[in-house]
Amino acid sequence: MTSLVVPPSTLGSSFFSWFASSSSNNSLNPPKIFRKTPSNAVALYPISLKSSNRPSFDRFPRTKIWATLGEKDPNGAAPLQVVEESSSSIVDEEVEKSVKVLKDAAKTRRVAAEEVLSALSVLEKAKLDPSKFFNTLGGTSSPGRTWMLIFTAEKKLEKGRYFPLTAIQRFDAAGKRIENGVFLGPIGSLTFEGRMSWKNRILAFIFERIRIKFGPLEPLEISLGKKDEREPSSKDPFFIWFYVDEELAVARGRSGGTAFWCRCRRVNT
Template sequence: MAIFSFRPPSLSPSPLPQPKRCPFLIPPIAPLSVASEPRHRRILRPGAAAPEIGALGEDQRSTVPLPKEESGVAASVKVLKAAAKTRKVSAPEVLAALAVIKKEKANPTSFLETLGGTESPGRTWMLIFTAQGRLEKGRYFPVTAVQRFDAAAKRIENGVYLGPIGCLTFEGKFSWKNRMLAFIFENIRIKVGILGPVQINLGQAEREPTTKDPFFIWLYIDEEIAVAQGRGGGIAYWCRCHRVT
């Protein structure tokens, strides 16, 4: 007679077969350990988001570059200020700086006060550089041209000064809306040599400036320089200066 021996099954489990990984599945994201952190920090951890959001890790977030627009505008402003002081910065460099400022218009909240001050007779600005609308060509302005803006009285004065030869000035009023300054000239003053100035009335004192009149759209203004686009599309910039008498 055959005798069969019975051996009880082993209690240690057999290793389960590992499923094959599908090449199209995203590998699982290891959970972040947050038990040792305060509650207010755990709420803000990116790991709390659903895996499909794909939140960046700590090391990835620290390498995200800052926007380049701010640094580009700051660098362009430095170029324009250097050009105003030396007039030795090349025209292509000035045009490139104006293009950056034109693209990234600054906040105009304080433009009017910075441009024209808070008390009469306002502030004066010397024209430095003018450029065509598409900023393909431009040049330093060859003569002394100074504009005075009086924010308190809403007055504007535009003058060309030729030293002992004389000067020609236009004076009028302006209106302001957002970043647009529209203006009209009411009189002209002409001075030649040692002779006294001659004033000519243009007869526009009864009306207010509108967008149908000449205007500037201001793109950037600080305590040293101001950049604006005219009605014809050209762009110019000025530097702050002393009042010319």
Template structure:
């Protein structure tokens, strides 16, 4: 049986199908560490740099008042006049700007997901929490498409690492090799499941992009079983309409050169890591 380290570099064995991790990405899917790394905590109390009173939703204590009595005589009566001053040591704490808070949160969550992609040993609860933060961050998607699909054909390829159910209530590492290719130049998408010597199954079609939403329509299926030659089955007719949200789609929340996070039409969330697939028939 292939060792874990070898499997990280070549994810299925037949010469006709192979998934090769680029040199720049060996830090992700390279050799497994001798001891599992300790994932950084991502609980909200560790990530949110808020002052105590905002975090606990309690009002700050009233600053002490210093009274300085002065006697003033008016119409024969002695009047006690008070003057309040704020003690400097009780000045409210400085608040971290919201943008800086969000960036620090996202950076920490990116580290968690990259560690999960590399080791597959980060607890599911921590991955789910990181995905939740990424969804709520609402980052600028202007560069997402080019990062996802490259600037020229055949585009870029991503391996599915983790999938979560609607509401991020539970999730698991994806147990088999599933790879998606996005070609931003040709607006093409390919989704494949690879089962080593047993063969593979891929779907290919076209996609449209609007802001952060990638809608797609599959047009053909390609199947390969064992040593036999692959065969294709077209479907969907000659409908050339542009894919829309009436079709399957992804809403992308984060994409960099190494990982990507998106939610599907069904409500489930997933994240991928960048890889390279070399295919020959």
């Protein structure tokens, strides 16, 4: 069977509690039974602090305008020359610094929670262009891409913490499938799988079945009784995505909590 594992030494363990958002309980507190990290973790590639894959901005730049009347401006322009100085570079710099903070946090898990919360706030407010988010998140072919949950924050970004368990989410943009799971190495795993849809920056999903695996035994599959084939909508659990590049993804869940993920590898075991 194909399972998802990640390196505890590089990124630490975390548990993706948002798979429970398909029900009415959106608690961020993981059950004690899952407090263990698998030992056979594999990294996709080390987190870099480069931000060359930053999305572009979908906003009109604010401008600073000055005009000279009867004399040249400091740059030698003709009289009555109107000069526009874009402030988008300032916003761009703030985003770049915030992305660096989060990637450093994913790599070391030592960045203070207050710094992580501040970086998440900057990315939420930046209003980046989401046109490339979906394909970056879920790839262009099945089975898609996998991401490990690193940090979760409460509503309004008042508090947050690194997730203590190994939790992976798989997005398949081509097949419009989603899988959330917690992985316990040789002990086993628990995964939720279903279908998803994308509109603008909102990814809605419906879970259809659960798989439970114990040790080397074949997994037990349980249907959740979702027989209708309607497309998931905002009435279902969803994520609102604020930032996605090849290594990092930031989103807010239906309950109002914000989290960020780091790209990880899907391996066969």
